[in-house]
Amino acid sequence: MIIKTIAYNTFKETVRDKILYNILLFALGFSILSGIVSQWSLNQEEKVLQDFGLTIISVFGILIAVFIGIGLLYKELDNRTIYTVLSKPISRGQFLWGKYFGLVLTLAVNFTLMAAGLLSVLWLFTGLLKVTLLIAVGMIFFQMTILVAVSLFFAVYASPVVSVVLTLFVFLAGNFSADITMLNPGIENPLFMSILNVLFYVIPNFSLLNINSQIVHNLPLNYIELIWSIVYSIAYSAVLLVFGSMIFNRKNLK
Amino acid sequence: MIKLENITKWYSKGFIPKKVEILKGVTLTVNKGDVFGYLGPNGAGKTTTIKILLNLLKSDKGSAQINGIDVTNPKSRQSVGYLPEQPCYYDYLTGKEFLDYCGSLFRIQKQSLQKKIDELLEKVGLENARNTHLRKYSRGMLQRIGIAQALINDPEVLILDEPLSGLDPHGRKDVLDIIIEQKNKGNTIFFSSHILADAESLCDKIGIINEGVLIAEGDIDTVLDRESASAGVEIVYTTDLTGIYEEFGKFGNIDKLQENKYRLTMEDKYHVNDILEKLISSGAEILSVNRHRLTLEELYLKKIR
Numbered sequence: 001m002i003i004k005t006i007a008y009n010t011f012k013e014t015v016r017d018k019i020l021y022n023i024l025l026f027a028l029g030f031s032i033l034s035g036i037v038s039q040w041s042l043n044q045e046e047k048v049l050q051d052f053g054l055t056i057i058s059v060f061g062i063l064i065a066v067f068i069g070i071g072l073l074y075k076e077l078d079n080r081t082i083y084t085v086l087s088k089p090i091s092r093g094q095f096l097w098g099k100y101f102g103l104v105l106t107l108a109v110n111f112t113l114m115a116a117g118l119l120s121v122l123w124l125f126t127g128l129l130k131v132t133l134l135i136a137v138g139m140i141f142f143q144m145t146i147l148v149a150v151s152l153f154f155a156v157y158a159s160p161v162v163s164v165v166l167t168l169f170v171f172l173a174g175n176f177s178a179d180i181t182m183l184n185p186g187i188e189n190p191l192f193m194s195i196l197n198v199l200f201y202v203i204p205n206f207s208l209l210n211i212n213s214q215i216v217h218n219l220p221l222n223y224i225e226l227i228w229s230i231v232y233s234i235a236y237s238a239v240l241l242v243f244g245s246m247i248f249n250r251k252n253l254k
Numbered sequence: 255m256i257k258l259e260n261i262t263k264w265y266s267k268g269f270i271p272k273k274v275e276i277l278k279g280v281t282l283t284v285n286k287g288d289v290f291g292y293l294g295p296n297g298a299g300k301t302t303t304i305k306i307l308l309n310l311l312k313s314d315k316g317s318a319q320i321n322g323i324d325v326t327n328p329k330s331r332q333s334v335g336y337l338p339e340q341p342c343y344y345d346y347l348t349g350k351e352f353l354d355y356c357g358s359l360f361r362i363q364k365q366s367l368q369k370k371i372d373e374l375l376e377k378v379g380l381e382n383a384r385n386t387h388l389r390k391y392s393r394g395m396l397q398r399i400g401i402a403q404a405l406i407n408d409p410e411v412l413i414l415d416e417p418l419s420g421l422d423p424h425g426r427k428d429v430l431d432i433i434i435e436q437k438n439k440g441n442t443i444f445f446s447s448h449i450l451a452d453a454e455s456l457c458d459k460i461g462i463i464n465e466g467v468l469i470a471e472g473d474i475d476t477v478l479d480r481e482s483a484s485a486g487v488e489i490v491y492t493t494d495l496t497g498i499y500e501e502f503g504k505f506g507n508i509d510k511l512q513e514n515k516y517r518l519t520m521e522d523k524y525h526v527n528d529i530l531e532k533l534i535s536s537g538a539e540i541l542s543v544n545r546h547r548l549t550l551e552e553l554y555l556k557k558i559r
C-alpha cells in the first residue's frame with residue numbers, strides 16, 4: 001500500500017519532469033535517423049535497423065535507470081523533500097522500494113512506447129512486422145530493472161557523480177563478466193583470481209539477459225533459460241535493495 | 255508523550271574531520287497535553303533535537319521515545335504531525351495533491367481524507383490555491399501548506415520547528431490560533447522558536463538550550479519563579495529623596511515615574527529593610543514593594559550571554 005503510494009508519486013514526478021520528454025524525443029529522432037541510415041546498407045537494412053533500434057532502446061533505458069534514478073533520489077535528499085515523507089509512519093526501506101517501483105513503472109511506460117516506435121519504424125521502412133523483437137525489448141527491460149536497483153543502492157550513500165560512475169562501471173562489467181572468466185589473463189596470482197571470481201558472482205550478469213543477436217538473426221530461443229534469467233534479475237534487484245535499505249537506515253539526513 | 259534521555263549527537267566538521275558535539279546529553283520529558291517551547295539561539299541544537307525525534311538524524315548516545323515507542327520504530331510517528339524548519343515540498347504537486355500524498359502515507363481512507371483536505375485547506379486559508387503547483391507558492395503559503403500536512407492525521411503529538419517564521423501578521427495569528435486549538439483539544443505540542451513573547455503566551459513548559467546543553471527546563475511559572483528568587487526588588491514611593499540619601503544610588507536605579515512617584519529598582523534584596531526604614535523616617539509614603547519577577551525574555555538574556 002505505502003510502497004504503491006510512493007511508487008505512484010515517483011512515477012508522477014518523472015512524468016512531470018521535462019527531462020523525460022527530452023529523452024523520448026531523442027529516442028524518436030534516433031529511430032527515424034536509423035531508418036534513413038539503414039537505407040544505405042544494401043540487403044542488410046532489416047538487420048541493421050533491428051540492431052540499431054535495440055541498441056537505442058538500451059541506451060535510453062540506461063539514461064532513465066541511471067540518470068533519472070540517481071537524480072531523483074539525490075534531488076529528494078538535497079531538497080529535503082524527503083523529510084515530509086520519512087516523518088510519516090513509514091520505514092526507509094519502504095521509501096526505497098517505492099522509489100524502485102516508481103522508476104520501474106517509468107521504464108515500463110517508456111519501453112512500451114519505444115517498442116511500439118521500433119516496430120513501426122521497421123515496418124515503415126522494410127514492410128517487416130517482427131513481433132519477436134518485443135521479447136528482446138522485454139529482456140532489455142529486465143536488465144534495466146537491475147540497473148535501477150544498482151543506481152539506488154549507490155545513491156543512498158554516495159554522491160551523484162560517484163553513483164553514476166559506479167553504476168555505469170557495474171553495467172559494463174556485468175555485460176562482459178562472462179567473457180572475463182573465459183579469457184585466461186595468464187596471471188596466476190591466486191589473490192587476483194579470487195577477486196575476479198568474487199566480482200563475477202557479485203556483479204550482475206547482464207549478458208544473460210541480452211538476446212538481441214538471437215532475435216535479430218532469428219535463431220531459436222531457450223525459453224526455460226529466459227524465464228530463469230528473469231527470475232535472476234528480480235532476485236538480484238531484491239537482494240540489492242535489501243542491502244540498500246539497511247545502509248539507508250543508518251544514514252543521517254542533512 | 256515525548257521523552258529524551260541523555261541524547262548526544264556528534265558531527266564531523268572541517269577539512270580534516272574533527273568531532274564536534276552538537277547535543278551534549280539532552281534529557282527532557284514532555285507530558286501528554288503539554289505545550290512545550292524549545293528555545294535557544296541560532297545553532298543551539300533545536301533542529302538537531304527535533305530531527306532526532308523524527309529519526310531523520312540518528313543520535314550517537316541516549317534514547318528518544320514518542321508515546322512510549324522508540325523513535326527508530328516507524329510506528330512512533332503514527333500520531334505525530336511534523337513541520338520542518340524549511341518548507342521543502344514537492345514542487346511538481348498541487349496543494350491538494352500534496353496533502354493527498356501525505357494523507358495516504360498515514361494510510362487514511364480515501365473518503366475521509368478528501369473531507370480532511372478540504373477542511374484543512376480552508377483552515378490555513380489556501381482554498382483558492384488548492385490546484386496551484388507548490389512551485390508557485392510563496393514562502394508564507396508554503397508554511398501554511400506545511401501546517402496543513404502536519405495536521406492531516408489529527409495528530410496527538412505536534413512537533414513544529416519554528417512554526418511562526420515566514421508568516422505575515424495574519425498568518426501568524428492563524429497559526430497561533432491553530433496551536434491554541436490543538437492545545438485545547440488536549441494534544442501535545444513541541445515547538446521551537448526564537449520569539450519569546452509567543453512562547454510565553456503559549457507554553458506550559460519551556461526548555462532553553464544553548465550550545466547543546468539544556469540550561470533551564472520545566473514548568474514556565476516554576477522556572478521563572480525559581481530564577482527570580484535571586485532577582486531584585488522594586489520599591490515605589492513618594493517624595494524625591496535622591497538628594498537626601500546619596501547612598502541610595504548605590505543600591506539601585508531610581509526612576510521618576512510621575513510627579514511624586516519614584517521607583518527604586520535593586521539588584522538584590524539584602525538592604526530592603528534599611529531602605530524602607532530610611533524612606534519612612536524621611537516622610538516618604540511607600541506605595542508598593544515588589545519582588546521583581548523576570549520575564550521570559552529577561553531570563554533568556556540572563557542565561558544566554
Ligand SMILES: Nc1ncnc2c1ncn2[C@@H]1O[C@H](COP(=O)(O)OP(=O)(O)OP(=O)(O)O)[C@@H](O)[C@H]1O
Nearest residue numbers: 254265267276294295296297298299300301302303
Ligand atoms: N549536517 C551538519 N553537519 C555539521 N554540522 C551541522 C549539521 N547540521 C547542523 N550542524 C551544526 O549543529 C549545530 C546545531 O544546529 P541546529 O540546526 O540544531 O540549530 P538550531 O538550534 O535549530 O538553530 P536555528 O535557531 O538557527 O534554527 C550548529 O552549530 C550547526 O552548525
Ligand SMILES: [Mg+2]
Nearest residue numbers: 300301302339
Ligand atoms: Mg533550527
